Amino acid sequence: MDEDKVNKPDGFLERLEKVGGESLPSSADGIPSGRVQAEHLLEMMESLRDGPGLRFEILIDVCSVDEFTGKPRFDVIYHLRSLETGALVRIKAFAEGDPPAVPSVTGIYPTANWHEREAYDMMGIHFEGHPDLKRILMPLEYEGHPLRKDFPREGIEPDRLYKRLYPD
Amino acid sequence: MTETGEKELHVEEMILNMGPQHPATHGVLRVILTLDGETIVNAEPVVGYLHRGKEKHGEDLTYTQFITFTDRLDYVSSMANNVGWCMAVEKLLGIELTERCEYLRVIVCELTRIASHLIWIGCSALDLGAATVFFHSFREREKIYDLFDAFSGLRMNNGFMRIGGMAGDIAPEVIRAIDDFTAEFPGYLDEYELLLSNNRIFIDRTRGVGAISASDAIGLGLTGPNLRGSGPSFDLRKNAPYLAYDRLDFDIAVGTVGDCYDRYMVRVEEMRQSARIIRQAIKDLPGGPVYPDSVKKMILPPKSRVYTRMEELIHQFKIVTDLRPPAGEVYVATEVPKGELGFYIVSRGGTSPYRLRVRSPSFTNLQALPVMAKGRLFSDMTAIIGALDFVMGEVDR
DSSP, rough: OOOOHHHHTTTTTHHHHHOOOEOOOOOOOOEEEEEEEGHHHHHHHHOOOOOSOOOOOOEEEEEEEEOTSSSSEEEEEEEEEETTOOEEEEEEEEEETTTTEEETTTTTTTTTHHHHHHHHHHHHOOETTTTTTSSSOOOOOOOSTTSSSTTTTTOOOHHHHHHOOOOO | TTSSSSSOOOOOOOEEESSSTTTTTSSOEEEEEEETTEEEEEEEOOOEEEEEOOOHTTTOOTTTHHHHHHHHSSSTTTHHHHHHHHHHHHHHHHHOOOOHHHHHHHHHHHHHHHHHHHHHHHHHHHTTTOHHHHHHHHHHHHHHHHHHHHSSOOSOOOEETTTTEEESSOHHHHHHHHHHHHHHHHHHHHHHHHHHHHOOHHHHHTTTTOOOOHHHHHTTTTTTTHHHHHHHHOOOOHHOOOGGGGGGGGOOOOOSSSSHHHHHHHHHHHHHHHHHHHHHHHHTOSSSSSSSSTTTTOOOOOOOHHHOOHHHHHHHHHHHHOOOSSSEEEEEEEEETTTEEEEEEOOOOSSOEEEEEEEEHHHHTTTHHHHHTTTSTTTTHHHHHHHHHOOOOHHHH
């Protein structure tokens, strides 16, 4: 595996700068990371999928992190892989606002559909433009977002929740 | 009344619930089907019936404790998940594995791949009516269980991997038994192929069913045999090698059309290649310790020393209570039987991860179900579900 090709995929830094993103210091796994503003996210994703430079055809994962004491609080992280070289890149975008929102990339990578639904379900991040944003792992009428740091690990008594929703 | 005076047939679409309890959905999958007669208009999978909150639990457990949780993600290929998790934490800690550990992990992962595909071939053939294959493939899987039992003490959900190495070494007798198994395994594969590959009924039920183009597969994020069935020759063991895969010689099976038959052939060929990998790895297996000296502080020392020596006693205490990787983040992916399993760990320097994300292949692969099922007949659902080969434990976590 060519070290350079993996750690500096062609054109990644250029594409990042073009949308005004900033490159982040490398992590323990050596995957190049960049942070973009939510407004430029779709542009960045399109340029990653189509080029110029190394094309990242597969969106591997969309996940979210709750920085409980940070401002902004929610961070959405995308991992993309190139089929040609197997290289990975990581894109991060803060989800700001109330409710925290970020544009949906399902138009560019259809696989984001369920990943974004899960991020919405677990963290409460809204993905604008998502075709069908509803809960995926929890029941549809559930309230609360389990992976947030202020959600108890033991969960919330379903009795209390459902007694409120269905008083009879 | 139409012109000829006949009554017009009133047709409407029917919504059928293929409920979470169903023998052919391979776990607790619910599919809400919109049917026009027997034709599927839409098949919407509803998941979450096996959601156990593993990612939330991970934030409260130590890195070693989470190994048992990774077993139960894709519960038919436990040790492959263990290896993925351990590799992610090892990346975070910057640990170099010993060569023996790398080869042993390859052997265990490939045995797990064979075991997982045996369940797949048995269950998906059973769903299509070919019950004989089920009994035969589970007989082979019992042999693999015996091998797992011999070195790890458990048949399933072994959790045999540790951060920096393995929980123990694999004895030479067990290695010989694994070698004997892989020597006779291609013969068994020939038996299954005799029953299925040229079987008129099997071909009719899987040829052309659930076809997905390469670009659709890539767009939907399919990985593993589901992606390779459509054409792209992408396998993390070759394209982003890890452990000892770059030193071993094997081929990647790809399909052309991306239908259920192609995915079936890809997995059968993968089983053959796995047997080939195991035999090579056994031949090349180096001696030496299973974990490097540098991780003495991360793996529980042998109890005989813990009870008698001060140093090991302190290590035991610190390992159980106080294993702290440096702050940072990693994403490490491995090629498990279902596709690409990735662990994204955000560490803030504590004993537990700050955020733990499991990128499960089955979750992403299951998204392709509506695309594959649209326009097919209802009885194709079992063929498509079988060929997708997902495990609900991994989908829901």
